[in-house]
Amino acid sequence: xxxxxxxxxxxxxxxxxxxxxxxxxxxxxxxxxxxxxxxxxxxxxxxxxxxxxxxxxxxxxxxxxxxxxxxxxxxxxxxxxxxxxxxxxxxxxxxxxxxxxxxxxxxxxxxxxxxxxxxxxxxxxxxxxxxxxxxxxxxxxxxxxxxxxxxxxxxxxxxxxxxxxxxxxxxxx
Numbered sequence: 001x002x003x004x005x006x007x008x009x010x011x012x013x014x015x016x017x018x019x020x021x022x023x024x025x026x027x028x029x030x031x032x033x034x035x036x037x038x039x040x041x042x043x044x045x046x047x048x049x050x051x052x053x054x055x056x057x058x059x060x061x062x063x064x065x066x067x068x069x070x071x072x073x074x075x076x077x078x079x080x081x082x083x084x085x086x087x088x089x090x091x092x093x094x095x096x097x098x099x100x101x102x103x104x105x106x107x108x109x110x111x112x113x114x115x116x117x118x119x120x121x122x123x124x125x126x127x128x129x130x131x132x133x134x135x136x137x138x139x140x141x142x143x144x145x146x147x148x149x150x151x152x153x154x155x156x157x158x159x160x161x162x163x164x165x166x167x168x169x170x171x172x173x
Contacts, residue, residue, distance in 0.1 A: 085155035092167025095160055099151045100168065110145025112172075120172035128169065132162045 001009070042048075060069040086098055096104070096114075103111040112119035123131060136158055138149035150156045151164075 084157055085153055085160065088157075090159055090163045092163040092165075095156070095164040096167055099153055099156075100164055103151075104168065109147075110141065110143060111147070114168060115171045117172050120169065124169055124172065128166065131169065132165050135161050135165050 058068070058072070060066065086094060089095070101114070103109060104114045107113050112123065134147055136150060139147040141147075150161055156164075
């Protein structure tokens with residue numbers, strides 16, 4: 001090896017060694033910073049654990065039990081009523097505007113477009129009860145089209161779905 005090759009190898013070796021040391025220092029510094037950062041704590045953890053271990057039912061006996069059972073049923077009914085979609089409105093247009101338009105405007109998954117008489121005609125011929133049933137329970141057609149149960153929103157009541165179907169059908173007549 002010539003002197004210039006030896007000089008180059010020495011400089012190159014020192015550069016590689018220096019970069020190796022720098023890498024180790026950066027990894028060590030990052031590790032120290034990571035160890036001193038507080039770990040994320042989910043504030044809902046205790047609530048989630050309490051819900052998971054809550055009893056699935058209760059035993060009611062005697063008059064006190066009947067009163068407790070009635071109170072529990074009333075609380076459950078109020079909780080269910082508060083979970084109804086779109087504030088409990090039964091206006092078909094409101095429900096369409098909030099949920100149905102996402103598929104029935106663009107024809108997603110084979111959904112007939114709003115006001116398209118050619119696509120809605122055969123469906124309407126099957127009867128409104130069939131359309132409402134398919135909207136509530138969900139439907140997969142022979143041509144691959146698909147309607148999820150309650151339009152994918154289980155918080156809708158059957159009455160809300162029925163009114164939305166009636167409004168959509170009225171647009172196609």
